[in-house]
Amino acid sequence: MTDALVIETPADQETPAWWRQAVVYQIYPRSFADANGDGLGDIPGILSRVDYLAELGVDAVWLSPFYPSALADGGYDVADYRDVDPRLGTLADFDAMVEALHARGIRVVVDIVPNHTSNLHAWFQEALAAGRGSAARDRYIFREGTGPDGSEPPTDWQSTFGGGAWERVEDGQWYFHHFAVEQPDLNWANPEVREDFLETLRFWSDRGVDGFRIDVAHMLTKDLADPLPSSVELEAIPRDGNHPLFDRDDVHEVYAEWRKVFNSYDPPRTAVAEAWVETPERRAKYASADGLGQAFNFDLLVADFDATQFRTLITVNLAEALVTGSSTTWVLSNHDVTRHATRYGLPPLAGRRVKQGTEWVAAGGPEDQLDREGGLRRARAATLLLLGLPGSTYLYQGEELGLHEVAAITAEQRQDPAFFRGGAFDGLGRDGCRVPLPWTADGASFGFGSAGSHLPQPAWFAEYAVDAEASDPASTLSFYRRALALRHELQTGETLEWLETGREDVLRFVRPNGWQVVTNFGTEPFALDADTGAVVLSSGADAEASVPGETTVWIAPTA
Ligand code: GLC
Numbered sequence: 001m002t003d004a005l006v007i008e009t010p011a012d013q014e015t016p017a018w019w020r021q022a023v024v025y026q027i028y029p030r031s032f033a034d035a036n037g038d039g040l041g042d043i044p045g046i047l048s049r050v051d052y053l054a055e056l057g058v059d060a061v062w063l064s065p066f067y068p069s070a071l072a073d074g075g076y077d078v079a080d081y082r083d084v085d086p087r088l089g090t091l092a093d094f095d096a097m098v099e100a101l102h103a104r105g106i107r108v109v110v111d112i113v114p115n116h117t118s119n120l121h122a123w124f125q126e127a128l129a130a131g132r133g134s135a136a137r138d139r140y141i142f143r144e145g146t147g148p149d150g151s152e153p154p155t156d157w158q159s160t161f162g163g164g165a166w167e168r169v170e171d172g173q174w175y176f177h178h179f180a181v182e183q184p185d186l187n188w189a190n191p192e193v194r195e196d197f198l199e200t201l202r203f204w205s206d207r208g209v210d211g212f213r214i215d216v217a218h219m220l221t222k223d224l225a226d227p228l229p230s231s232v233e234l235e236a237i238p239r240d241g242n243h244p245l246f247d248r249d250d251v252h253e254v255y256a257e258w259r260k261v262f263n264s265y266d267p268p269r270t271a272v273a274e275a276w277v278e279t280p281e282r283r284a285k286y287a288s289a290d291g292l293g294q295a296f297n298f299d300l301l302v303a304d305f306d307a308t309q310f311r312t313l314i315t316v317n318l319a320e321a322l323v324t325g326s327s328t329t330w331v332l333s334n335h336d337v338t339r340h341a342t343r344y345g346l347p348p349l350a351g352r353r354v355k356q357g358t359e360w361v362a363a364g365g366p367e368d369q370l371d372r373e374g375g376l377r378r379a380r381a382a383t384l385l386l387l388g389l390p391g392s393t394y395l396y397q398g399e400e401l402g403l404h405e406v407a408a409i410t411a412e413q414r415q416d417p418a419f420f421r422g423g424a425f426d427g428l429g430r431d432g433c434r435v436p437l438p439w440t441a442d443g444a445s446f447g448f449g450s451a452g453s454h455l456p457q458p459a460w461f462a463e464y465a466v467d468a469e470a471s472d473p474a475s476t477l478s479f480y481r482r483a484l485a486l487r488h489e490l491q492t493g494e495t496l497e498w499l500e501t502g503r504e505d506v507l508r509f510v511r512p513n514g515w516q517v518v519t520n521f522g523t524e525p526f527a528l529d530a531d532t533g534a535v536v537l538s539s540g541a542d543a544e545a546s547v548p549g550e551t552t553v554w555i556a557p558t559a
Helices: 043-047 050-056 091-103 122-130 191-206 231-236 251-263 280-287 307-324 372-387 459-464 466-470 476-490
Strands: 023-027 060-063 107-112 166-168 174-176 211-214 270-273 329-331 353-356 359-362 392-396 506-510 516-520 535-538 551-555
Touching: 043 091, 050 091, 050 476, 060 211, 091 107, 107 191, 191 251, 251 270, 251 280, 280 307, 307 506, 372 476, 372 516, 372 551, 459 466, 466 476, 476 535, 476 551
Parallel strands: 023 060, 023 392, 060 107, 107 211, 211 270, 329 392
Antiparallel strands: 166 174, 353 359, 506 516, 516 551, 535 551
16 A cells, blocks of 8 residues: 555645645534524634634634525525525625634635525525426426326335425425425536536635535436336446436536536635445545545444454545545544444444334433443544544544533424434434534533523533633543644655554554554553554553553654
């Protein structure tokens, strides 16, 4: 793996290649910081915390949607792509936030949701009013139903969140929605749809945005020629570029057009695809320099805390990056999955709802089965390993505090459509990782805002509050700050070489400048040889002569 050294990433990040080994911090704006005390996080809230982000040491932030939205899917139901939700601020607030972040050397990535709009988007309202066969309906996917009076949906397809994928409108036609009913899919064969998104990309690029995260980038184009397959038939069709719904080759024509827009800016705007596809080869298409340029690699996010799985997935993804010329991306947590400290602290299936026949049943309560300390210990070890890898790393707000998933949310308090439609995400939905951050151990909503918080914060949040952790050198926050600062100093070429450890549960690699990373996935300490360089950071207890169980250390290059 050392034979092809791709690109030296400059430490100052001041080049068009800044993104290649960047640490990108995901902000879920409605749960980050609430400046106006309405219980919803907002853009002025982010602005008030830019020094926190600078001190944390991130290279960029990615903002989940902050656009006008009825919040049928946490903002991924966008009613207007070129504005700010009035509850979150104004475009002027947005500009001020970008300026403040840029002044601190932090880039800004925004989320683009091109597969579907909100049902409240002007286009969809127009489509409803205009009726069958209209140009307005052609921007979406409308069909006649089946059965004698058309009262049956066009197909038996299921939506990603559970339930049927077609919804009937007043005049009897049906529209297609991959996700919630409030998220009608756009018709990407329609030139007006294509043109409008180019305008949206220019709109945000002109406002100084540095890059884009593309929501479900593998779903946009579709082939819905009759006869439509049944869901059983659909399942059997290989996802090799010609599937009617997923990962079609023709989606890359869209991204080739987008790339022209990105490259018309100096420096070129970047993009990262959220593309859940079958193979690294399929993913590579999204990461192509003629397309979006980078694609999320979610492999470790779905892996166990296990040395063999980590080693295999790291090797595969670095090899893939060599082929595409892009850099790989590492992710352990985001707004769609159970936080990794909790994943690593729960016995398999505990705290999730599982389907037994047609019923969802609880497989155990996380609060009583969660090994809080063990989960966090393993999470810190995995994070420090990740931050030592070549490529860019995406962090999710709150993981730097060591936050666990919040389980104590009643059905009435939940917001995620996936919970109500009983579909994906273990049936529990994704609210548990979207609870507003604790900034202070005391005070209203733990310093999130002056009033309440839109999802309930548990009492144990006090222990994880920013102010409590900032002054504690052993806290997870102090650990993240040291790791990110050191990463800047140690950053080097985009390769690694595995070193033999003689143990299946210990991984060790060295970067081109001699920076070593050792992760002990097991419980027995791993002895370091006497001539190993100095341990400069440990994810757990101090380590000198040996690496304790479930711990990662970084060893500085010897001069
Ligand atoms: C992506 C987002 C998720 C959203 C879905 C529909 O997977 O990450 O939060 O629900 O797309 O937009």
